Amino acid sequence: DAMVIQNPRYQVTQFGKPVTLSCSQTLNHNVMYWYQQKSSQAPKLLFHYYDKDFNNEADTPDNFQSRRPNTSFCFLDIRSPGLGDAAMYLCATSIPTASGANVLTFGAGSRLTVL
Amino acid sequence: KNEVEQSPQNLTAQEGEFITINCSYSVGISALHWLQQHPGGGIVSLFMLSSGKKKHGRLIATINIQEKHSSLHITASHPRDSAVYICAVGGDMRFGAGTRLTVKP
Numbered sequence: 001d002a003m004v005i006q007n008p009r010y011q012v013t014q015f016g017k018p019v020t021l022s023c024s025q026t027l028n029h030n031v032m033y034w035y036q037q038k039s040s041q042a043p044k045l046l047f048h049y050y051d052k053d054f055n056n057e058a059d060t061p062d063n064f065q066s067r068r069p070n071t072s073f074c075f076l077d078i079r080s081p082g083l084g085d086a087a088m089y090l091c092a093t094s095i096p097t098a099s100g101a102n103v104l105t106f107g108a109g110s111r112l113t114v115l
Numbered sequence: 116k117n118e119v120e121q122s123p124q125n126l127t128a129q130e131g132e133f134i135t136i137n138c139s140y141s142v143g144i145s146a147l148h149w150l151q152q153h154p155g156g157g158i159v160s161l162f163m164l165s166s167g168k169k170k171h172g173r174l175i176a177t178i179n180i181q182e183k184h185s186s187l188h189i190t191a192s193h194p195r196d197s198a199v200y201i202c203a204v205g206g207d208m209r210f211g212a213g214t215r216l217t218v219k220p
Contacts (some may be wrong), residue, residue: 043158045210061193092158094208103150103163106150106157106160
């Protein structure tokens with residue numbers, strides 16, 4: 001089935017050790033999003049790609065980077081994870097419909113633990 | 116001020132009650148999404164609305180583009196409806212803070 005797949009589902013890293021989370025999609029959606037969700041909070045948008053155009057949120061720390069080598073894949077790189085970066089990281093994709101609205105699909109998330 | 120405001124933040128209901136969750140937004144949009152997240156679970160898209168009203172089972176979503184307001188209604192609520200309900204707007208998918216719904220048997 002067409003879907004959004006995130007890997008790994010669970011990632012444990014040490015303080016300061018770089019981490020890469022991946023997101024792949026078979027939907028051919030042109031927009032991909034990365035969200036950070038901490039316990040009991042709503043997801044917070046980190047950045048999104050519209051095709052290859054990268055859009056960074058103003059308050060996304062420099063510690064967070066992203067790559068989108070092609071339509072199907074998007075990566076979230078955390079260069080030096082701190083304890084405060086422990087969270088669920090959610091990938092989502094969307095594509096505009098003829099009406100301009102966006103069909104939205106989420107991955108299951110990658111839960112990051114920082115020791 | 117957040118671009119997307121939801122109310123209430125928390126809602127507790129008895130099984131069978133009619134539930135309403137509200138979302139107001141300040142940006143111009145082409146569509147609004149209602150999302151559901153069960154405890155410890157992933158996010159599921161319930162509705163995408165650009166005008167009027169949509170119904171899916173016991174869930175009804177309405178939107179008033181002029182007033183920049185949407186509501187999500189749950190009829191005959193059930194404990195399995197307990198979840199966080201989130202509205203998201205805009206091409207960059209900005210989320211409201213979510214409404215945590217608990218339905219007691």
